[in-house]
Amino acid sequence: MDFFRLAKEEFVAVVTFSRPPANALSSAVLKELSTILDELETDPEVRVVLLHGEGRFFSAGADIKEFTSVASAEEASSLSRNGQLVMERIERFSKPVIAAIHGAALGGGLELAMSCHIRIVAETAKLGLPELQLGIIPGFAGTQRLVRYVGFGKAAEMMWTSEPITGLEAVEWGLANKAVPEEKLLDEAKQLAQKIAAKSPLSVRATIELLNAAKEKSFAEAVREEAEWFGRVFVSEDAKEGVQAFLEKRPPVFQGK
Numbered sequence: 001m002d003f004f005r006l007a008k009e010e011f012v013a014v015v016t017f018s019r020p021p022a023n024a025l026s027s028a029v030l031k032e033l034s035t036i037l038d039e040l041e042t043d044p045e046v047r048v049v050l051l052h053g054e055g056r057f058f059s060a061g062a063d064i065k066e067f068t069s070v071a072s073a074e075e076a077s078s079l080s081r082n083g084q085l086v087m088e089r090i091e092r093f094s095k096p097v098i099a100a101i102h103g104a105a106l107g108g109g110l111e112l113a114m115s116c117h118i119r120i121v122a123e124t125a126k127l128g129l130p131e132l133q134l135g136i137i138p139g140f141a142g143t144q145r146l147v148r149y150v151g152f153g154k155a156a157e158m159m160w161t162s163e164p165i166t167g168l169e170a171v172e173w174g175l176a177n178k179a180v181p182e183e184k185l186l187d188e189a190k191q192l193a194q195k196i197a198a199k200s201p202l203s204v205r206a207t208i209e210l211l212n213a214a215k216e217k218s219f220a221e222a223v224r225e226e227a228e229w230f231g232r233v234f235v236s237e238d239a240k241e242g243v244q245a246f247l248e249k250r251p252p253v254f255q256g257k
């Protein structure tokens with residue numbers, strides 16, 4: 001691996017993005033991230049993925065230096081589509097993906113963070129979509145995900161001014177779950193990851209599918225799916241264990257079966 005390091009701690013895979021100086025998202029980075037996701041998806045020892053950046057930033061976005069070799073509209077569209085597919089893969093990943101964001105998550109860096117299921121931010125982190133400053137637009141689905149988190153007006157303002165918001169503002173605006181002092185960021189994110197990893201991977205997976213269903217299906221269709229998932233999960237060994245543990249007044253131990 002050239003751009004990421006992987007450490008597994010008690011069902012949590014900590015994925016460290018390390019591409020100095022800015023953790024810029026080149027095509028090669030996106031390809032490697034995809035390969036890592038393939039590996040983590042089938043690893044039974046991994047129940048939650050925690051993504052963070054090494055160095056000064058989570059990620060300063062797509063690799064601007066790479067843009068100079070993009071010659072045509074078709075090539076640029078394909079760069080955008082390729083990034084969108086990786087982001088979509090993360091949003092649909094069968095295990096929770098948490099982003100721990102410090103320094104800056106700008107452009108593609110914020111688009112990556114927005115495709116994760118949960119964002120924990122450093123209070124002082126800067127989050128923004130500054131692409132219009134470069135005379136371009138967000139291309140890794142940022143125009144669509146940002147508006148879902150913060151609404152039309154704030155999304156428009158963030159893009160049109162190119163000005164980032166702080167981690168604290170991101171929580172106020174609904175873009176991040178929790179803001180903490182930067183020195184506590186990784187610990188807080190790991191604690192959250194551990195809490196989720198203690199749940200049954202089957203019920204967690206079902207909720208990811210259902211949360212994503214809200215994105216594209218009608219309410220009626222999605223709640224029908226909820227009932228189907230409810231049935232599937234209800235007859236699992238983990239469901240028996242959860243109920244038994246409650247009755248025996250002890251914490252459940254889930255096996256993912």
Ligand SMILES: C/C=C/C(=O)SCCNC(=O)CCNC(=O)[C@H](O)C(C)(C)COP(=O)(O)OP(=O)(O)OC[C@H]1O[C@@H](n2cnc3c(N)ncnc32)[C@H](O)[C@@H]1OP(=O)(O)O
Nearest residue numbers: 021022024060061062063064065106107108130138139140
């Ligand atoms: C479809 C997706 C599209 C996109 O994502 S477009 C990109 C959107 N992102 C941006 O526009 C952010 C660009 N970067 C910045 O605004 C600033 O940088 C920062 C705020 C992140 C940091 O500013 P400061 O602390 O003054 O540092 P520094 O000297 O500007 O950057 C440090 C080194 O990092 C490189 N760098 C920063 N961002 C990128 C990037 N997105 N792609 C490639 N390189 C980047 C710089 O060039 C420099 O490098 P060197 O030390 O060699 O001069």
